[in-house]
Amino acid sequence: MSLRTFKGGIHPDDSKTATNGKPIVKLAPGNRLYFPLQQHIGAPLTPKVGVGDAVKLGQVIADSESFMSVPLHASVSGTVSDIGLYLYPTGLKMPTIVVDNDGQDTLSEGIGPKPDPETLSPEEIRAVIRQAGIVGMGGAGFPTHVKLTPPADKPISYVIVNGAECEPYLTSDHRVMLEHPDEVLYGARVVRHLFGLKDAFIAIEENKPDAIATLQEHAADDDGIHIIALKKKYPQGAEKQLIHALTGRMVPSGGLPADVGCLVLNIDTAAEICRAFTQGMPLIRRVVTVAGGAVAEPANIETRIGVPFRELIDCAGGLTCEPGKIIMGGPMMGIAGYSLDVPVVKGTSGILAFRPDEVAVSPESNCLRCGRCVQVCPMHLLPAQLNAYAGKGDYEKCEELDVLDCIECGCCSYVCPAKRHLVQSMRAAKQAVQIQRGKAKAASK
Amino acid sequence: MDSNTLVVSSSPHIKSRETTTRIMLDVAIALVPALLCGIIFFGVRALYITVVSVVSCVGLEYLWQKLCKKRVTISDGTALVTGLLLAMNLPATAPWWMVVVGALIAIIIAKQLFGGTGHNFVNPALAGRAFLLASWPVLMTKWVAPFTLGFSVAPDLLSSATPLAILKGTAEGQLPSLMDMFLGNIGGCIGETSALALLLGGIYLLLRRVISIRIPLSFIGMLAVLSFLFPGAGMDRLTYAAYSILGGGVFLGAFFMATDYTTSPITGKGQILMGLGCGVLTFVIRRFGGYPEGVSYAILLMNIATPLIDKYLRPTKFGATKRGRSHVA
Ligand code: SF4
Ligand code: SF4
Numbered sequence: 027m028s029l030r031t032f033k034g035g036i037h038p039d040d041s042k043t044a045t046n047g048k049p050i051v052k053l054a055p056g057n058r059l060y061f062p063l064q065q066h067i068g069a070p071l072t073p074k075v076g077v078g079d080a081v082k083l084g085q086v087i088a089d090s091e092s093f094m095s096v097p098l099h100a101s102v103s104g105t106v107s108d109i110g111l112y113l114y115p116t117g118l119k120m121p122t123i124v125v126d127n128d129g130q131d132t133l134s135e136g137i138g139p140k141p142d143p144e145t146l147s148p149e150e151i152r153a154v155i156r157q158a159g160i161v162g163m164g165g166a167g168f169p170t171h172v173k174l175t176p177p178a179d180k181p182i183s184y185v186i187v188n189g190a191e192c193e194p195y196l197t198s199d200h201r202v203m204l205e206h207p208d209e210v211l212y213g214a215r216v217v218r219h220l221f222g223l224k225d226a227f228i229a230i231e232e233n234k235p236d237a238i239a240t241l242q243e244h245a246a247d248d249d250g251i252h253i254i255a256l257k258k259k260y261p262q263g264a265e266k267q268l269i270h271a272l273t274g275r276m277v278p279s280g281g282l283p284a285d286v287g288c289l290v291l292n293i294d295t296a297a298e299i300c301r302a303f304t305q306g307m308p309l310i311r312r313v314v315t316v317a318g319g320a321v322a323e324p325a326n327i328e329t330r331i332g333v334p335f336r337e338l339i340d341c342a343g344g345l346t347c348e349p350g351k352i353i354m355g356g357p358m359m360g361i362a363g364y365s366l367d368v369p370v371v372k373g374t375s376g377i378l379a380f381r382p383d384e385v386a387v388s389p390e391s392n393c394l395r396c397g398r399c400v401q402v403c404p405m406h407l408l409p410a411q412l413n414a415y416a417g418k419g420d421y422e423k424c425e426e427l428d429v430l431d432c433i434e435c436g437c438c439s440y441v442c443p444a445k446r447h448l449v450q451s452m453r454a455a456k457q458a459v460q461i462q463r464g465k466a467k468a469a470s471k
Numbered sequence: 472m473d474s475n476t477l478v479v480s481s482s483p484h485i486k487s488r489e490t491t492t493r494i495m496l497d498v499a500i501a502l503v504p505a506l507l508c509g510i511i512f513f514g515v516r517a518l519y520i521t522v523v524s525v526v527s528c529v530g531l532e533y534l535w536q537k538l539c540k541k542r543v544t545i546s547d548g549t550a551l552v553t554g555l556l557l558a559m560n561l562p563a564t565a566p567w568w569m570v571v572v573g574a575l576i577a578i579i580i581a582k583q584l585f586g587g588t589g590h591n592f593v594n595p596a597l598a599g600r601a602f603l604l605a606s607w608p609v610l611m612t613k614w615v616a617p618f619t620l621g622f623s624v625a626p627d628l629l630s631s632a633t634p635l636a637i638l639k640g641t642a643e644g645q646l647p648s649l650m651d652m653f654l655g656n657i658g659g660c661i662g663e664t665s666a667l668a669l670l671l672g673g674i675y676l677l678l679r680r681v682i683s684i685r686i687p688l689s690f691i692g693m694l695a696v697l698s699f700l701f702p703g704a705g706m707d708r709l710t711y712a713a714y715s716i717l718g719g720g721v722f723l724g725a726f727f728m729a730t731d732y733t734t735s736p737i738t739g740k741g742q743i744l745m746g747l748g749c750g751v752l753t754f755v756i757r758r759f760g761g762y763p764e765g766v767s768y769a770i771l772l773m774n775i776a777t778p779l780i781d782k783y784l785r786p787t788k789f790g791a792t793k794r795g796r797s798h799v800a
Contacts, residue, residue: 038485117479194485266789279790350478357484364479378484385478391491391547392589396732401739406786410737428788436483443489444589450481
C-alpha cells in the first residue's frame with residue numbers, strides 16, 4: 027500500500043540522526059528564569075505577582091480574563107526579582123517576569139491529580155486544560171482549550187495527534203512518543219472523550235518506525251486508537267496537509283480544520299494534557315531538541331519553561347565555534363534569533379546553532395521561471411509570480427493570486443535555484459494585503 | 472558571540488544545492504552526445520561553428536553587461552547554453568560571421584534588451600536561428616551529406632536535401648533509411664540530426680530532473696498522432712509518422728528548445744499545453760506552409776503564447792471552495 031501523503035512538498039535531508047537515538051536528558055534549571063508574558067496567540071497576560079514576592083512551582087504568575095489566553099505558571103520556586111522588558115526569542119522585547127530560583131522546587135498548593143476525565147463534562151475538561159496553561163507546542167502557541175471549543179455547527183469527527191515531525195533536525199516529538207507513549211495516548215483519549223468519539227488517530231512519518239511500533243504496542247488493547255504511517259515528506263506535518271493525507275478532506279481556503287470536522291493536536295500537547303489530569307501539573311516543562319553543526323553534542327533536553335537558551339546549549343556540550351545562525355524551531359520554519367540570552371518558551375521545539383559555513387547566504391539572481399517552486403508548493407500557489415508582483419509592490423495582484431493561502435512552509439525558497447527569497451516576499455505581501463483589508467473594513471463601517 | 476556575527480534572515484534556513492549554474496551545466500552536458508554526432512557526421516567544422524557560437528554568446532553577454540555597467544552574469548551558464556543551442560541549430564557550412572550575427576540577435580536583442588536571464592519572451596537561440604533563416608535562407612539551408620565536409624566549405628559542394636524536404640516533395644532525392652534517421656546519418660543542422668544522441672541527452676535531463684517529461688512527450692506524441700492520422704500522399708501511416716518525428720530537429724526542439732524554462736509555461740498543465748501546441752503547429756507548418764521544417768517556428772509561436780497560458784492555466788489552489796477562488800470569511 028502506498029503511504030498517505032499530499033501533493034507537492036520537498037525531500038530535504040532530515041538530519042535527524044544526530045539526536046533521534048538519544049534519550050531525553052533532564053536539565054536542572056539554573057539560578058534565574060525568564061517568563062515572557064505572551065507565549066500564546068491571543069490576549070496578553072497581566073502579572074499576578076510583584077517584584078520581591080515568593081513564588082512556588084506551578085503557581086500562576088500571570089493571567090488574563092480573556093478566553094483567548096492561558097495562564098502562565100512559575101516553573102521553579104523562588105523570588106520574583108524583576109518585571110520588565112526582556113528579549114523574546116523572536117527578537118522583540120517583551121514584558122517578562124524574572125524569577126530567582128531557590129532550588130527547592132516547593133510545590134504550589136492545590137497541585138494534585140484531577141478527577142478522571144471520563145467523569146467530567148466537556149466544559150470541565152476544557153477548564154482543566156486552560157488552567158494548566160496548555161497551548162499548541164509545535165511553535166504557534168494557539169491556546170488548546172480554544173481549539174477544543176469549535177463552533178457548535180461544526181461537529182468534530184476526527185481527532186488527530188500530529189506526530190509527523192517533518193521539520194529536519196527536530197526529534198523531540200519522536201523521543202516523547204518513544205519514552206512517554208502512555209502520556210500521548212492518554213491525551214488522545216481525553217480529547218476523543220471530549221468530543222464523544224470512539225476513535226483517535228496518531229499520524230507519524232514513516233521515518234520513525236520505532237515510534238510507530240511503540241505506540242501500536244501500547245495501544246494494542248484500545249481498538250479506537252489508530253496509528254497511521256505517513257510518507258516522509260515536508261511539510262507532512264502542516265495541519266492542512268496532514269488532514270488531507272489522513273482523511274482526504276481539504277480544509278477550505280481561509281478556513282480552519284474544524285470546517286472539515288478535524289482537530290489536530292501536537293504530540294507534546296497531548297502529553298501535557300495527560301499531566302494536567304494525572305498529576306495536576308501545569309505546563310512548566312517541555313522537550314527541546316538542541317542540534318546544528320555548531321553544537322558539540324546534540325541532544326534532546328527536557329527543560330523547565332523560562333530557562334535561557336544558553337543553558338541548554340551548555341547542557342549539549344556547548345558550542346564548537348562561533349555560530350553563524352541561531353534558530354528557534356526547525357530549519358524550515360523556525361525563527362532566526364539575535365542572542366542565546368532568551369528563554370525557552372512554550373513553543374520552543376528546537377534550538378539550532380549552525381556554523382557560519384552552514385548558513386552562507388547566496389545572493390538572489392533572476393528567476394528562471396523553472397517552475398520548481400510551483401511544483402513543490404503544497405498550497406498549489408505560484409510563488410514565482412507572487413514574488414514578482416510583491417517585488418513591484420502590486421499587492422492587489424498578490425491577493426488575487428491567493429497569497430493569503432500561503433502557509434509559509436518554505437518549500438519554494440528551499441528548491442529555488444536562483445535562491446530567491448520567496449517566503450520573505452510572501453510574508454510581506456500577506457501583511458500588506460491584511461493591512462489593506464483592515465483598512466477597507468474600517469472604511470466600510 | 473555577539474549579534475553582529477549572527478545571520479538573522481528569514482526562514483527557511485536550509486536550501487537545496489541546486490543552482491542556476493548547475494542546471495545550465497547539466498543542459499550543456501546533455502548536449503555533448505549531439506555535438507559529438509555533429510562532429511562525426513559533419514567533420515571538425517561542426518566543432519568550429521560551435522566554438523564560434525559559444526564564444527560569441529558568452530563574449531557578447533560579457534561586453535554588453537560591462538558597457539551597461541550591469542552585474543556580469545556569464546557565470547550562470549545561460550549564455551553558454553544559448554551558444555550551444557544556436558550552434559546545434561545551424562548547418563555546419565555556415566560562415567563564421569553569420570554565427571556571430573546569430574549570437575548578437577540571440578544574446579543582445581532577444582535576451583539582454585528584455586532584461587537578461589529569465590526575462591526574454593522567446594528562446595534566444597531560436598530567435599537567432601529564425602533571424603538568420605529569414606536573412607540568408609540559402610546559406611542557412613546549405614546542407615551537406617554526412618562524411619563529405621572538410622574544414623573549408625568547397626563551393627561546388629552538393630547540397631543534400633533534408634529528408635523532410637524529400638518527403639514533402641520540394642526536393643529530389645532518395646529517402647534515407649529510418650535507421651539512418653535515428654542515428655543522425657542524414658543532412659541537417661549540426662545538432663539536430665541524431666535522434667539517438669538527443670534522446671540520450673534528454674534522458675539525462677529527465678534523470679537529473681532538470682526537465683520534466685511533459686513537454687517532450689506531448690510535443691512528440693502530438694506530432695506522431697497527427698502524422699499517423701493524416702499521412703502524406705502514398706505513404707504508409709506508420710512510416711510517415713516515424714519520418715515526421717525523426718526528421719527536422721523534432722527531438723532537439725522537444726527536449727532542448729521547447730523546455731527552455733523562461734519561455735515555456737510555469738505550471739504542469741501549461742507545459743502539457745505547450746507541448747501539444749508545438750506538435751500541432753509543427754504539423755500545420757510542415758503540411759501547409761511552404762516550408763518542410765517547422766519546429767523552430769512552432770516553438771517560437773508557443774513562446775509567445777506562454778504568458779497567456781500562464782495567465783489562464785493556474786493550478787487550483789489547495790482548499791479552493793466551490794464558490795470560486797474567494798476566501799471563506
Ligand atoms: S524556483 Fe525560483 S527560479 Fe524557479 S520559477 Fe520559482 S522563483 Fe523562479
Ligand atoms: S508559497 Fe507559501 S505555501 Fe507555497 S511553498 Fe512557498 S511558503 Fe509554502
